[in-house]
Amino acid sequence: MSATEPRPPMSKADYVYAVLLEEIRSARIPGGTAVRAGEVAKRLGVSVTPVREALRRLEKDRLISYEAHHGATVIDLGDEALAEYYGLRAVVEGLGARLAASRITPEELAGLRELHAAMARDAAEGRNDRLGEQSRTFHLRIVDIGGPAFLGGHARSVRNSFPVPAEASLWLDETQVRAQLDAHEGILAALEAGDGETAERIMIDHVQHAGTYRRHR
Template identity: 70%
Template sequence: MSKADYVYAVLLEEIRTAQIPGGTALRAAAVAARLGVSVTPVREALRRLENDRLVRYQAHHGATVVDLGDAALEEFYGVRAALEGLGARLAAARITPAELDGLRALHESMAESLERGESAGLGELSRDFHLRIADIGGPAFLGQQARAAHNSFPVPPGASLWLRPAPAARQLAAHAAVLRALEEADADAAERVMTAHIRDAGTWRRTHLSGHSDLG
């Protein structure tokens, strides 16, 4: 990993998880000092983040983290539903027994954690579940696009629906339904369930958390 790659990975994760909230100015010198690198790789990383539309440059202000609103939130879940619905459809025809076993193990681990009330890491495990399916369904392009979509909208840790028992249980049930469709090689059901699952998550977040970026 180059220094620019390292800086990019750190800043991407901090923006994605809203550790650096929207509207924050990113001073290259300050970031360089914090991460122990020179200013050059920081500037390269910031340009990459600008291409990802996570950072924008403004005259006399430098780089600022984009502050996304409700319209962007709706678009985020719509794009995810389209991409990951297609990914699930394609995965139904391509998934191997070993890949199914891996998804089952991940799902069972999530169910056990939810039952124990250990919900802090469920959001990241859910992301893993979704991206594994997208990678299986579209290893050439679709998985990469799904990953980019996941990274495009910050989710504060406290804004995760996995921290709330009722919606978390509903989302876990949807994961189980997606798994059944994949096991049965039912492409129509896999796409339908995955699409509805993501749209349901988007509806919940818009209804309960819209405009509350400070929940993290």
């Protein structure tokens, strides 16, 4: 579909799914919370039918489960799942960085550097609440460049599979920000040099550090 062609409107089920996915992903709906279709329908201004469809999709994503007499409940994942989540992210995003080193264009590299510069400015001015989402964008852009056919979708699926509360972000910890920006700078330098091995190593270490930080909070 070209940029000038009209895009089909989002269905009500897609809308409900997108809202609930973001609320679960960001832990605004915490693990263990019951999700009642009627309440969601009223809150989002839709009928119960698209809510039930969205809940079935979230069940397939393994983000909610159905229990007798309880209905849909957000899955509460423990420490083992947390370790698996960051380990899988490290593998997928590390591979994306390695592949991106041989494929990245000057325009794509400039876009990443612009995003990195915006993060550095926000950090310098104390706007750390913006850094987590900007970092997500930074990582996913790299994976998209390295693996546009499959890896980008896998990276998003992995990231959406485990709730990360906004307050759990290491980007909110002033003692962590400089080291994380340095890691991004190292990845950018490796991408510019076409050094896939170094880009992968730094990305893996960077993601695994985030996992270690969260497990010890």
